[in-house]
Amino acid sequence: MHERLDAIVIGSGFGGAFAIDHLVNAGLRVALVERGPWRDTAPVRAAGITQRSPLPHGRHAFTHLVRRVSAPFLPARGIAPHAHGLFDLHLDRDMSVVCSSGVGGGSHVYTAMNTPPAVDHYWDNRADGIDAAAMRAHCDAAIARMGARVTPTGGRIPNATADRYANHPLFSAGADQPAMSYDYARDAHRDNAIFGCADGSKTTLDALLVAPAMQRGLTVLDLHEALAIGPDNNGGWRVTLRDHRGGGYRHLAAPRLLLAAGTLNTLRLLFESRARGALGAMSALGLGFGGNGDSIGYWACNEHDADYSLGAPCHGHFVPRGVPAAAPLMSVGLNGIDALPLPAALRRRLKRDLVLVGMGADEANGFASCRDGRLRFHYPAAANPVLARMRAAFADVARVSGKPVHTLARFPVTVHPLGGARVDDNPARGVIDGRGQAHGLPGLYIVDASALPAAPGSPPSMSIATWATHVAHGIARRG
Numbered sequence: 001m002h003e004r005l006d007a008i009v010i011g012s013g014f015g016g017a018f019a020i021d022h023l024v025n026a027g028l029r030v031a032l033v034e035r036g037p038w039r040d041t042a043p044v045r046a047a048g049i050t051q052r053s054p055l056p057h058g059r060h061a062f063t064h065l066v067r068r069v070s071a072p073f074l075p076a077r078g079i080a081p082h083a084h085g086l087f088d089l090h091l092d093r094d095m096s097v098v099c100s101s102g103v104g105g106g107s108h109v110y111t112a113m114n115t116p117p118a119v120d121h122y123w124d125n126r127a128d129g130i131d132a133a134a135m136r137a138h139c140d141a142a143i144a145r146m147g148a149r150v151t152p153t154g155g156r157i158p159n160a161t162a163d164r165y166a167n168h169p170l171f172s173a174g175a176d177q178p179a180m181s182y183d184y185a186r187d188a189h190r191d192n193a194i195f196g197c198a199d200g201s202k203t204t205l206d207a208l209l210v211a212p213a214m215q216r217g218l219t220v221l222d223l224h225e226a227l228a229i230g231p232d233n234n235g236g237w238r239v240t241l242r243d244h245r246g247g248g249y250r251h252l253a254a255p256r257l258l259l260a261a262g263t264l265n266t267l268r269l270l271f272e273s274r275a276r277g278a279l280g281a282m283s284a285l286g287l288g289f290g291g292n293g294d295s296i297g298y299w300a301c302n303e304h305d306a307d308y309s310l311g312a313p314c315h316g317h318f319v320p321r322g323v324p325a326a327a328p329l330m331s332v333g334l335n336g337i338d339a340l341p342l343p344a345a346l347r348r349r350l351k352r353d354l355v356l357v358g359m360g361a362d363e364a365n366g367f368a369s370c371r372d373g374r375l376r377f378h379y380p381a382a383a384n385p386v387l388a389r390m391r392a393a394f395a396d397v398a399r400v401s402g403k404p405v406h407t408l409a410r411f412p413v414t415v416h417p418l419g420g421a422r423v424d425d426n427p428a429r430g431v432i433d434g435r436g437q438a439h440g441l442p443g444l445y446i447v448d449a450s451a452l453p454a455a456p457g458s459p460p461s462m463s464i465a466t467w468a469t470h471v472a473h474g475i476a477r478r479g
């Protein structure tokens with residue numbers, strides 16, 4: 001790469017991809033550093049990307065499912081079976097975290113729900129320079145860009161809760177169904193959710209934002225992992241990269257560096273770079289971590305002639321009839337199970353059960369720490385009443401249906417980790433200011449879920465996109 005860069009973005013999920021889109025539109029020369037590969041999907045092929053890596057489908061499940069596993073009983077940085085793996089699993093006592101790897105970030109594994117924060121006032125009074133009305137407009141624009149819409153009723157989309165529970169004696173569909181970025185007009189309605197979507201029926205950010213930005217000058221360094229960041233001699237920021245394709249290491253520098261590696265990996269980068277003395281005190285690093293109230297249950301309903309693996313990536317909300325709902329739950333089939341090499345009998349059984357997902361604004365009162373390279377999440381589950389409400393909702397479903405809902409109540413897991421490098425005007429409480437810039441470190445910005453000031457209580461992708469849009473607009477405006 002010879003030309004001078006205006007900005008480097010690390011990570012291409014909801015924070016990175018939305019920031020890139022706006023920066024490139026504003027005419028900035030941007031390089032994207034993404035540790036994962038381009039995924040081999042129909043829209044990525046159509047975009048002319050030649051070096052692609054399979055989703056973990058069929059025999060590729062053995063090699064491409066897991067990128068890294070970290071756990072207290074493993075070496076500090078975990079084990080990394082395959083640089084092309086899709087999932088990054090961080091197992092911890094208080095809170096385990098699941099995220100993913102690849103150009104497009106979490107959009108490959110998400111269930112495509114793209115919704116605003118649960119409360120209208122989410123962005124009010126967060127920090128100087130954040131205009132709540134402008135944030136609502138950014139959120140609306142992001143949802144429109146993602147083409148999200150509520151599942152149509154009428155029985156054409158298999159297992160949609162609005163149809164399934166329309167006249168059901170025990171359950172009813174929730175009033176507010178989530179909008180999804182999914183092409184309901186397709187016929188297959190299979191293999192489109194957490195193991196990736198090869199046919200493009202689910203909207204992913206690689207095809208929607210990253211590949212088009214390349215046409216406008218974006219440089220993409222896929223399979224390049226940022227290992228360290230720090231100030232550059234020329235007054236900007238320098239990133240040390242590991243090249244997972246060609247091997248070896250390289251450096252990039254630019255006046256602006258935007259971190260968008262996702263909560264788990266942005267925090268890891270910040271902690272490790274701070275330990276090397278590159279970031280000053282950054283005393284609020286790790287504060288305000290939470291899991292967005294995520295609660296996951298396995299409803300062993302074993303419904304006779306059901307195939308719950310079919311449908312949109314998420315079936316929608318539902319509540320038991322006749323009891324005050326503790327919380328609406330989302331019904332998710334094991335969509336994608338056909339793509340995994342499993343014994344036929346097990347696959348048949350799994351298709352008759354459902355995964356239940358609940359979430360709500362938790363207190364984001366946990367914290368992350370890092371000692372000798374080992375990242376840990378500390379999360380006081382008992383001090384987060386939303387989790388008890390979710391447990392009550394699971395119990396209601398089990399009681400009303402007479403079928404068990406299994407949970408890992410003692411081992412909270414989140415797919416929505418957030419905070420730890422949150423926005424707050426006070427450097428003792430937050431890592432970044434209302435422009436997204438790290439306190440006392442001009443040119444260093446954070447645009448992913450780690451920057452969120454609180455739990456949105458809804459699927460967070462559009463709150464992250466809103467924040468990234470706000471930060472990128474500010475950078476473009478200030479020049």
Ligand SMILES: Cc1cc2nc3c(=O)[nH]c(=O)nc-3n(C[C@H](O)[C@H](O)[C@H](O)COP(=O)(O)OP(=O)(O)OC[C@H]3O[C@@H](n4cnc5c(N)ncnc54)[C@H](O)[C@@H]3O)c2cc1C
Pocket residue numbers: 010011012013014015016033034035036098099100101102103104105106107109110111112113114115194224225226227260261262263265266269415416417447448449450458459460461462464
């Ligand atoms: C199974 C599942 C289902 C979900 N469903 C939904 C849903 O329906 N709706 C919703 O709103 N949210 C959903 N989420 C959550 C959503 O995916 C995340 O909140 C979102 O992707 C976070 O965006 P981000 O920009 O913070 O990070 P990510 O999207 O995680 O992107 C981070 C990117 O940075 C890359 N990266 C990491 N470290 C480095 C490094 N050192 N160098 C270079 N690159 C690096 C990663 O490979 C990744 O591509 C789901 C998550 C999971 C796991």
